[in-house]
Amino acid sequence: MKYKSFDFDVKSVDDAGVFVGYGSVFGNVDGGGDVVVKGAFGASLAARSAKGRKLPILWQHRSGEPMGVYEDIKEDDHGLLMTGRLLVNDVQRAREAHALMKAGAVTGMSIGYGVVDDLLDTKTHVRYLKTLDLYETSIVTFPMNDEARVGVVKSLDLILKDGKLPTLREFEDFLCEAGFSRTQAKAVAGNGLTKLLDRCEADGNTSDALKMLDSFRIPQ
Structure with a gap:
């Protein structure tokens, strides 16, 4: 939702x-x-x-x-x-x-x-x-x-689909709906999610990334 x-x-x-x-x-x-x-x-x-x-x-x-x-x-x-x-x-x-x-x-x-x-x-x-x-x-x-x-406090698990990591666009949308501007969302997603994906791909393990994102919270 x-x-x-x-x-x-x-x-x-x-x-x-x-x-x-x-x-x-x-x-x-x-x-x-x-x-x-x-x-x-x-x-x-x-x-x-x-x-x-x-x-x-x-x-x-x-x-x-x-x-x-x-x-x-x-x-x-x-x-x-x-x-x-x-x-x-x-x-x-x-x-x-x-x-x-x-x-x-x-x-x-x-x-x-x-x-x-x-x-x-x-x-x-x-x-x-x-x-x-x-x-x-x-x-x-x-x-x-x-x-x-x-x-409201929102959890990123709203956009995690079938245990798969979100796309950069989905993560940007999540941040915007939590109150960030589009420019801020692009910066956070580009510097945060991209690095996380690159690190997990190098390690051959995405489960840690999913756990980290699923616990992500934006406070009121």
């Missing part, structure tokens, strides 16, 4: 726990070098609607802490407009989140999603996210830098 976070207008939070905000915006290049294309969520929203399943509101992407549901989700010209309802009368965490949102202490929404279809511009290195599978949308403390700063 990947994450993207955005600021939302805390004035839209009412006393009943209903709030409105954008879980994603279209057309801008975010801190991870990605652009979400208008219509990217259409198929996922249609499939969820056909099954009669509502999207959960989570706290900081913690699957064990649902706080409510999104009553209405639609794509407009700006992005993914979402109306959520916190279960303030029944869930303690929802009451806490509601108070923090109204006070302006928590001002972010962050989507958890999978990439179904994308296109990489090899000249600009911008990736266009054409079709996304929306899993959940969380209330988070830190929105993604002005529009792209991850507010």
